[in-house]
Amino acid sequence: MLGSHAIQPAEKSSELHARAGAAAADRASFARAEAKRGHARAAPREDEVRGDPKGTGRCVRLLSLVLSFVPALGTAPSAAQGSLPSRPWLDPALLPAAKAEGSLIVYSSTNEQEGLPLFKLFTEATGIKVDYVRASDAVLLPRMAIEFRADQRSYDIVQTATINKMPPQMLAEYEPAEANNISPDARDPNKRWHGVYANYNSPAYNTERVKASELPRSYEEFAQRKEWAGKVAIDGTDNEWLKGMVQYYGERDGIELIKRIVATLRPVVTDGHLAMARATGAGEYWVSLNNYVNLSMNVKLAGGAIDIWVLDPVTLFFGQVGVNAKAPHPSAARLAANFMLSRECQAFLARFGRLPTRKDVQSNPPGVIEMLTQKKVVTVLMSPEEERKWQRQFDQLFKGR
Template sequence: MQKLVKRFEMSLKTKWAPLMAAVVWGLCAVTPLRAQPAAAALANPHEAIYMYKSADREAWLLERAKKEGGLTLYTSLSPTESGPLSAMFEKKYGIKLTIWRGLSDGVVQRVVNESRAKRHVVDVVETNGPEMEILAREKMLSEFYSPHLVDLPQGMIPKHRLWMPDRVNFFVVAFNTQKLKLEDLPKHYEGFTEAKWKGRIAIEATDAEWMGGLVNSLGEQRGMTFFKKLSDQKPDVRKGHILLAQMVAAGETDVGLTIYNANAQSLKQRGAPIDWVPMEPTLARPQGVGVVRQAPHPHAAALFADFIISPEAQALLNSMGRPPANQKVKSNLNNFNYVLTDPGIVVDEAEKWNQHWTRLFLTK
């Protein structure tokens, strides 16, 4: 526990400081230092359910899930995607899916607060990889088996296996098609440091993660030189990736440099004047799904985890502009070269890159 508190103190300036605070003090409140042996505190009450591997897995889970009466999902997926996904699941299995939706940090905060209060409500969590990593490190998730795990990119699966990738976010460049053509764009991010782009570009306020990934990819000297020059361009800084994509589509800015391709693709498919391009180097961040260790409906939780990474659900995500993780689903949304970021490293290096990001883009 002392090590956990120390890590919390070191993370006070990071993007996840409020979440780590809730985790640390929540655990202190729930589990006194001398209350239980360590093994008992970390016992997994649903391990046999989550790791059931027999050939009748789906039927076995479904029979028991129906007796549980439903399940609850916490996710950062927008309602335009989570709604159809829920409808498909309910139609296929006849099990009611209750969804609470929030931004990724809000999802983690809610899980932490409920754990602290010993309110076991949520069964499955689905959100950004780094936030899933926080929950995994604090032992709130459980490893689960699925016959579809073999179809996932093995490099995206964390070594601890406490959550699994279900979709991928790519940081891409999006542009307003009424103001620019594809051939007007540079081939590399460094091209946006040219004078002609000043006043025409925007970035998202919390994307220190993107900065860290680019610097790690390009090398410290080249990467930091780029970001210092980009800072001199004084890009418009807005909070919210959906908002940033909407700004580009509305023509409020010509180009967004840190757009999630799923957000741009969703607007494009609805007829908005926006398009996107993977810019070298294109960063990819896995999004994840995990079953909760203390889930009140563990059979239904395992059934939904199987479902969301199945080809059927992954094809639905792909049709809505969300790049799928399952490699059986062929997609034009991930058919390009990219650099995969490690959510664990993102969390570990958050303080460093947040300090650089704040100095260059948030305090001028």
Template structure:
């Protein structure tokens, strides 16, 4: 049997302000998982990890990945192993604050952490905050460890894909690329853009200036677009017709399937935010953490977690693209860089704030 119920409306990508917590069965779905989709079975030592993980009984996953993807992955994992997944979903900044508090108090809750904040992950890796992953799926031939595994410890579990889109009622001829957002008829609040509230979104504006034109962001600001705090909010605004087009939205496949008057395009390379994922060194459930991490890079895990995103395995039907097709920034955006760009953004976009 195959995993079912993947086609749902997503609830934001890493920029929501509210923490989402749910048990594996929180969505109320029954998810069937084929043993063939769980990757290599491993040796006796890996079976011992599985047995201990089942004794631990649960695993806690901190992530900014799409809410419905997280729910489906949790349900599939519990279906396969009988182990509950507690999900804490929030943006990177809020998760970092929570994790810092856990470190300060010695009350570790997180077992596995996925973050799109590359500098933060690099700092924690240098501090031995994570331990190496040990599951057999990381050595499977279909998983490209050279591309998606760092130091045997941090792995890419998926990459959020953000792109341009439009309302087909308001823009019946569609858009052929980001350049078309500069059309005069789209000026004056008809375009949705994302506020630069994290390093990953600063990367997005770097992407536009690097791949479209060096002054593209300034020209986009001159269009006087509306600003939003999340990709899901922009997708909803497109669907309702509140805006005609967007520079930053989810791949709108599900909305189209439901009959919404929307469409989207993909540039090459596409912009995305890889979720760098690892097992914490002080994980309360270390064996379940290893098992869940291994699950994320199997066909079953990728079908769930990479829905409408970039996958780290080939031939994932629910994925929009390969995580290998995601644009790579030429710089590492720091917290100071983010603060500085937000100031620049406010100056450029002015009254559209």
């Protein structure tokens, strides 16, 4: 059985919190929620920023979910992907000790509809009980820092898109065997984190509002689409995309281009990437100036009238996994990290439109990665200081008008 405890942000919840069931709300503090799960650890009250990360919120909810009630979304991997092999990620050097530990505590920003059935696969293969704690990146990062300073052994692995921003001493140096099968760009040279899925960025459009023949062939052409004014959206935290644009165009030309686009389109600044993808698929917005490709694909797979098109540059960062340097179950933690990089795990996540970091896992729909990589891909991995700098720049450009 797998337990889940989730912090529900007032902001950014939609893109990472596709919730399952009618779990009861609990307005108590996170510490009370932790106590209910049998790991009563003192925790301060935290402001939640975003699940991908950035925003604010204080609403806390305790979920007790049974995996059999969690629906699997998306479509199954295509037949071309073939049947999965026997589980090579079950490292015989780790498995006996991991089974003896018997438990695994996961901190993750991935919504329960993906995370719970994913770790059910891990439990079925190993017999190891999993406790799944879901919160946004911006809640998890300060929480883990506080627990590290307090010498608390609170979790085993963390799975978010911002592990590269964590101080290296908080993460165990570990190279899972399955890391040999992922993209070199998705491997931390210091072996503190590894990419589980790829967050490519691209514009998206409503296929009922806009014809494919009308789509801009470059970002420069966006600045000529006066008829789209007020009908274009962008998430208010897309600082990675902004940095990628400036890296590609150069600082002066890149900033000037963004200013022209903003002046012409008057983009609506939204709160949540998945919410924006759904709104674009529903026709509320005609175009998403930028969004995560996997979320646009998720809405398309669910029947939304949305599709992507690809322009130079394509900004890329990764959903990552790391092992706690103070993991209470170190062997189970390492085995789980190996699982997260496995073909089995990434094929499962592809059902939701997530894009794999492995070449032997086909994207869903097929051919998405091949289409994206025909353009110039700019990988963006920022420190906390860089992120603050680029968020300030984003706010000035998109919110200061």
